[in-house]
Amino acid sequence: MNILLIDQIANRAKPLEAALTALGHQVVVRPSGKYTIYHMVETFQPDVVIVDADSPDRDTLEDVSATSDRYPRPIIFFATDEDDQVIRQSIQAGVSAYIVDGLQPSRVKTLLNVAISRFEEHQRLKGELLKTRNELSDRKILDKAKGLLMKHKQCDEDAAFSAMRKMAMNKNVKLAEIAQDVIDLFS
């Protein structure tokens, strides 16, 4: 994996870099606030970003994950003064995965796995939500189209529906697309 490590505290980043490299990852270490994040992300294409929780660059990273399909990557934070309770809470709330300062390199692998699986879970939920939303809007379109057909062709609901289904089958397109055509035609 490509891992981008952003931290201003060199002796915190060093042992972590060594541990990650030993696990076989490609690591790029970059001090906070030096070069533009956009450029780094584009050229290095990290799979995971590990960043100092107090870095001003966090807001930029949020924009990177919000605007690009390719980079909603798991982001792990260094935190200095939070206790275990807070870290647990944050992970539960889905805010982020926090790594405590003074991290044991032996725990790196576990934390990476936790962050990645949380990220994948998040992506799955997001995908499901999108699917549900699409289905809901498909149904609305279908209902509207049915109503329009019934009005203009003076038929009942079943006849309107089977007419659309037949058209969809003949043209080999989705029912929702036919419904949209009907709406465009009559309204």
Add this chain to the structure above:
Amino acid sequence: MEPINPMLTPLIANPKAVHIGYVPLLDCAPLIVAQEAGFFAAEGLDVSLQRESNWASIRDKLSLGILDAAHILAPMVLASQLAAANEDGAKTFKTALAMGYNGNAITLSSQLYNQLKPSDGGFRAIAAALKVHLSLTTKKLQVGTVHPHSMHTYLLHLYLTRAGIDTTRVTIKVIPPVNMVKAMLDGKVDLYCVGEPWNTAAQIAQAGQIICYGSELWAHAPEKVLGVNQGFANTRPEVHEKLLAAIVRACQWLECADHIAQSALWMARPTYLNCSSDLLIQAMLSQWHTQSSPHQRKVFFSDQANAPWPAHARWMLDAMQAYNQIDTAKLITSLEGLYDWDTYQRVMTRLDLPTPERERFPGLLPAIQRATVG
């Protein structure tokens, strides 16, 4: 007297203690003034102010209750609620107090400004010259904002619309305020919208020229609010109201021009903004001196600047939709729990200050033009 049973002492170690986060910008002034001038102490509060270097961190800590309250970008209150509704309904935060109108400006790099040669330094002339410049090049205009969910982003869209510049001709990037001036000097950004002192600082460093004040685009624009953790507001309503009362007093105090030097000295301290007090005085002087002119900039108190206007919240939700940040605002069915007018009203009554009517926003709302879907 009976001996005190230690088991009956409250769980909160110090019932007066409140943790408030802020990002080091000029508009966190009400918090620093309330602390240093003793408005928090006068309400019997023991406030600790915690400096944060990014908005994401403020938002996370406020959601989790690591911070009780914080100086936060107004659109973030709504954006966080929408995100929570989308996911697992995690606890979020709300606001019952705005920390003033405006305070942002748009700065153009000196390099580009000198190339443009506008007929005068006014809004129209510069916007027209910028449009001509873009028509002669294929390069996109590199534009900086402080966070996707910020008034800075929306003011940039309003500016581009008024200048007649198509959003497909610009690339908007998030740059932390502390790095804005350097990014402009390095040629990484052509134009940005940020709060003070980072516009004045660009002029002093001869990196850029202020070409438009936020108030020229919208005279009563929202900016920062005091976000409060939901749990804090529910379990300690008394403390919440005292906190708001102290901040309203500080806002009132800040509107007196005689207090500029003192507040700049407090804010410049290493524990707060850690910058030169001269820079802050310059940034603040221009704010106060222009107050009678149409280029009024930061307003901390006048015109009911502390009201959590529902009109603001609705406008920001519209902006989020128009600029393709969210697909629907329908998930927020009511602003009641988010923009808490009742608490604001109680605080104003307690301070013997007039409370406006909830739906009588004193300003106009700028029209939003949909961004091109890119």
